[in-house]
Amino acid sequence: MERRWQGVGRGVALAYNPLMSDPAISPDRFYVTTPIYYVNDRPHVGHCYSTLLADTVARFMRASGRDVFFLTGTDEHSERVASRAAEEGMTPIQWADRNAGLFKEAFAKLGFTNDDFIRTTESRHKDLVTRYVRTLLEQGDVYLGEYSGWWDHSQEEYLTETMAREHGFKSPVTGKDLVKRTEKNYFFRLARYQDRLLRHINENPGFIRPEARKNEVLGRLRDGLQDVPVSRGGAGDGGAAAWGIRMPGDEGHSIYVWIDALFNYLSVVDTRERRAYWPADVHLIAKDILWFHAVIWPCLLMALGEELPKCVYAHSFWIREGRKMSKSLGNFIDMETIDAYCDRYGTDALRWYLLTQGPMGATDADFSYAKFVEVYNADLANGIGNAASRVINMIHKYFDGKCPSAPSDSDDNARPLPGRARDAAFRVSACMGENDIGGALSAALGLSNAVDVFINDTTPFKLAKDPANMERVGHILYDCVESIRIAAVLLSCALPEKMGALLGMMGQPVPMDDGSFEEPLDKLCEWGRLKAGDAVTKGEGLFPRADGADPEPGSR
Numbered sequence: 001m002e003r004r005w006q007g008v009g010r011g012v013a014l015a016y017n018p019l020m021s022d023p024a025i026s027p028d029r030f031y032v033t034t035p036i037y038y039v040n041d042r043p044h045v046g047h048c049y050s051t052l053l054a055d056t057v058a059r060f061m062r063a064s065g066r067d068v069f070f071l072t073g074t075d076e077h078s079e080r081v082a083s084r085a086a087e088e089g090m091t092p093i094q095w096a097d098r099n100a101g102l103f104k105e106a107f108a109k110l111g112f113t114n115d116d117f118i119r120t121t122e123s124r125h126k127d128l129v130t131r132y133v134r135t136l137l138e139q140g141d142v143y144l145g146e147y148s149g150w151w152d153h154s155q156e157e158y159l160t161e162t163m164a165r166e167h168g169f170k171s172p173v174t175g176k177d178l179v180k181r182t183e184k185n186y187f188f189r190l191a192r193y194q195d196r197l198l199r200h201i202n203e204n205p206g207f208i209r210p211e212a213r214k215n216e217v218l219g220r221l222r223d224g225l226q227d228v229p230v231s232r233g234g235a236g237d238g239g240a241a242a243w244g245i246r247m248p249g250d251e252g253h254s255i256y257v258w259i260d261a262l263f264n265y266l267s268v269v270d271t272r273e274r275r276a277y278w279p280a281d282v283h284l285i286a287k288d289i290l291w292f293h294a295v296i297w298p299c300l301l302m303a304l305g306e307e308l309p310k311c312v313y314a315h316s317f318w319i320r321e322g323r324k325m326s327k328s329l330g331n332f333i334d335m336e337t338i339d340a341y342c343d344r345y346g347t348d349a350l351r352w353y354l355l356t357q358g359p360m361g362a363t364d365a366d367f368s369y370a371k372f373v374e375v376y377n378a379d380l381a382n383g384i385g386n387a388a389s390r391v392i393n394m395i396h397k398y399f400d401g402k403c404p405s406a407p408s409d410s411d412d413n414a415r416p417l418p419g420r421a422r423d424a425a426f427r428v429s430a431c432m433g434e435n436d437i438g439g440a441l442s443a444a445l446g447l448s449n450a451v452d453v454f455i456n457d458t459t460p461f462k463l464a465k466d467p468a469n470m471e472r473v474g475h476i477l478y479d480c481v482e483s484i485r486i487a488a489v490l491l492s493c494a495l496p497e498k499m500g501a502l503l504g505m506m507g508q509p510v511p512m513d514d515g516s517f518e519e520p521l522d523k524l525c526e527w528g529r530l531k532a533g534d535a536v537t538k539g540e541g542l543f544p545r546a547d548g549a550d551p552e553p554g555s556r
């Protein structure tokens with residue numbers, strides 16, 4: 001995809017964007033990733049959520065003028081793929097093709113703007129993984145040894161003796177029995193990098209986020225690091241291990257799926273054209289895979305002499321009625337349900353619910369229809385939707401659908417909205433720079449709520465009863481419509497379709513498919529772009545009220 005704003009944005013953005021004034025952050029490029037998802041599962045709300053967070057950040061950064069690379073994809077060399085494919089009477093790649101297709105389809109339907117979709121079975125990835133592992137072997141960071149440990153088959157990872165004991169020899173994630181397994185394996189000298197990793201975490205407070213997750217990693221690091229296996233095959237499980245990238249120089253082993261998978265973040269941008277995107281600005285993941293991302297991955301990178309990602313952000317889980325979503329409970333919010341929500345309320349409404357109510361912090365979030373309806377009505381139907389239609393309707397009623405003229409002094413104390421708009425733009429930008437998407441959206445929505453309050457305080461609908469007040473009414477409505485315009489720009493990364501429609505009604509530039517605008521965000525957020533006489537058209541209601549008495553979308 002063409003990068004529209006490379007190099008632009010830097011100067012102009014300095015005016016208010018704290019991101020741009022931090023020299024540690026590349027002012028131009030921004031690289032955001034999601035986990036690559038196992039192809040054994042069908043996509044569900046959890047996968048969509050992580051990818052939605054990345055999509056929203058990517059859209060915002062593009063709108064800010066950054067040159068963004070947003071990566072997602074599928075993790076395909078898992079042992080379970082080989083065994084499941086055999087059960088289905090398919091080859092592993094046939095099975096992987098089918099399910100990778102489902103992820104692509106789901107993400108396309110939700111309008112995600114990923115710049116690439118990596119499948120670990122592609123040769124562009126496999127060739128580079130082989131090269132990375134060969135380098136590690138040659139420099140002695142990977143060696144052949146024997147390993148005995150507690151194998152969590154459901155998660156395809158080993159647990160230390162202490163961890164296994166702590167969890168009663170059951171998988172901490174799925175509760176399934178752990179098995180004692182001994183393998184002749186290649187090992188990565190993880191222990192060698194312990195001190196450097198610890199120093200890095202302590203010197204870079206933003207490296208592992210949120211704080212609770214950082215403390216969790218630091219706690220586990222106190223036990224000390226042991227070398228970890230990076231290959232499979234020594235246990236004689238030939239069939240499954242044959243499905244994987246060969247260990248360089250040893251046909252009997254394949255590279256452990258987790259090591260293979262982590263390298264995707266680097267392999268995809270390890271090309272002449274994309275190299276400059278590395279290091280990633282943020283790896284968005286959930287807490288289940290934190291250890292791999294916050295410990296093993298940075299140590300592998302150190303061993304290869306690569307820079308470390310700036311942030312590993314591990315959110316929590318969506319749960320359902322207080323319980324983990326799982327295959328055995330059959331309580332996933334699956335794509336059928338997601339489609340049904342989108343069909344009834346629009347994709348933006350679902351995006352909004354997930355983004356504002358999701359588990360970005362340290363606690364899990366319950367997916368609830370009642371909450372969806374409550375939030376939809378409060379924030380969208382009665383919030384930005386109502387504020388916009390109130391203002392536009394009055395402009396039609398009193399000014400024939402033409403933007404009234406602006407008052408002369410935007411620093412006038414009786415005019416709270418210009419200052420509110422400036423603050424909102426600043427806060428949205430500051431929050432997004434910290435991956436605080438909820439904070440950013442609440443600041444943007446706060447601006448449209450301030451419009452409502454301003455209308456109630458100044459009562460233009462009453463003033464308009466006396467023709468002598470029309471200049472004052474016009475001034476009030478100008479501040480309102482200009483604030484709505486800025487709120488729409490700021491909310492467009494979360495609500496691209498509806499805010500595009502709203503901006504269109506005001507004859508303003510609308511976001512392009514990738515979330516960027518023709519001009520960078522800080523220019524668009526400058527006060528006073530709407531001019532007297534600009535046509536403001538009435539559109540269809542943006543967010544019709546939801547009725548909680550209707551059955552849940554997709555319920556059978």
Ligand code: MSP
Pocket residue numbers: 034035036037038041045046047049050075261262263264284285286287288289316317318319325
């Ligand atoms: N393939 C590995 C990741 C390799 S990354 C180099 C994997 N795949 S997965 O399919 O199990 O996806 C796990 C990720 O999906 C989580 O880290 C999270 O991003 C997302 N989610 C899966 N279930 C989720 C919830 N219930 N709630 C929120 N997100 C969840 O692990």
